[in-house]
Amino acid sequence: MGLKLFSWRKHRQDNMAAAPPKRLLIPFHNTPDDRDALRFACELAQVFEAHLTVLCLVETPRSIGLDNCPAARLQEGELVAAAAREIAEEIGLPHLQTIIRPTHHCGYAIVSAAEEFDTELLFIAARYRDNGSARLSLNDTVEVVLRKARCQVWLYGASQEEGQACAS
Numbered sequence: 001m002g003l004k005l006f007s008w009r010k011h012r013q014d015n016m017a018a019a020p021p022k023r024l025l026i027p028f029h030n031t032p033d034d035r036d037a038l039r040f041a042c043e044l045a046q047v048f049e050a051h052l053t054v055l056c057l058v059e060t061p062r063s064i065g066l067d068n069c070p071a072a073r074l075q076e077g078e079l080v081a082a083a084a085r086e087i088a089e090e091i092g093l094p095h096l097q098t099i100i101r102p103t104h105h106c107g108y109a110i111v112s113a114a115e116e117f118d119t120e121l122l123f124i125a126a127r128y129r130d131n132g133s134a135r136l137s138l139n140d141t142v143e144v145v146l147r148k149a150r151c152q153v154w155l156y157g158a159s160q161e162e163g164q165a166c167a168s
Contacts, residue, residue, distance in 0.1 A: 020048040020050070021048060021050055021120035021121035021152070022048065022049075022050045022051065022120060023050060023051050023053070023117060023118055023119050023120045023121070024041060024044065024045055024048075024050050024051065024052045024053065024119065024120070024121050024122075024123060025052075025053045025055060025110075025113060025114050025117060025119040025121070025122050025123070026038060026041045026052065026053075026054055026055065026122070026123045026124065027054075027055045027056075027057060027106065027110050027124055027125075028054045028055065028056055028080060028081075028083075028084045029056075029057070029080060030079075030080045030083045030084070031125070033125040033126075033127070033156070033157070034125050035083075035087060036125075036156070037123060037124070037125040037156040038054065038084060038087050038088075039087060039090075039091060040123075040156060041123045042087065042088050042091040042092075042093040042096075043091060044123070045093055046091070046092070046093060050120075050121075051095065051097070052088075052093065052095075052096055052097070053096075053097045053098075053099060053113075053117055053119070054081065054084040054088075054096060054097065054098045054099070055099050055101065055109075055110065055113050056077045056080045056081045056084065056098060056099065056100045056101070057077075057101055057102075057103050057106050057109055057110070058073045058074060058076060058077040058100065058101065058102045058103065059102075059103055059104070059105075059106060060073060060102050060103070060104060061104075062104050066102045066103065066104070069102035073102065074100065074102070077100035077101075077102075078100060080100075081098040081100055084096070084098055085098060099113065101113070105140075105141075105144070106141045107140060107141040107142070107143070107144025107145050107148070108144060108148070110122070110124070110141070110144075110145050110149075111144065111145060111148040111149050114149050114150070114151055115150065119151050120151055120152065121151060121152050121153075121154065122145065122149055122151050122152070122153045122154070123153075123154050123156065124142060124145060124153065124154070124155060124156065125155075125156050125157065126138060126142055126155040126156060126157035127139045127141070127142060142155065
């Protein structure tokens with residue numbers, strides 16, 4: 001697994017040196033890429049002495065209201081949050097906040113949480129979709145986050161060579 005970081009900053013301050021971020025947010029679904037990204041985010045939080053919030057989203061169909069999310073789906077979110085806490089303990093990050101939320105669309109929920117928690121750096125695992133052409137494109141969730149988030153966004157993804165191997 002390679003690491004590629006892409007930075008998107010909407011409000012660039014050219015004359016001032018940017019202070020290290022103090023509030024980090026990472027959405028987590030307990031996939032291998034998410035686990036690697038969370039390990040990196042934990043290490044980053046330690047270096048910056050920042051507060052890390054892990055957002056565990058439970059996607060529900062639009063026919064079900066968010067207030068009526070089935071308990072079984074919320075239990076899945078609890079298991080994902082427990083996995084995130086285990087990784088943080090493994091890294092040695094004692095102060096980790098985990099949030100479990102039902103949502104209809106992960107991208108908009110991530111952007112909303114970033115605003116709610118006054119996030120300075122949003123760290124997300126890049127997921128790609130095969131659009132039928134020779135190039136892979138980012139999935140809808142990542143595209144929404146890149147378009148709508150008001151904070152700096154770093155994408156974590158496999159190196160291009162690994163991505164091409166997976167696409168074959």
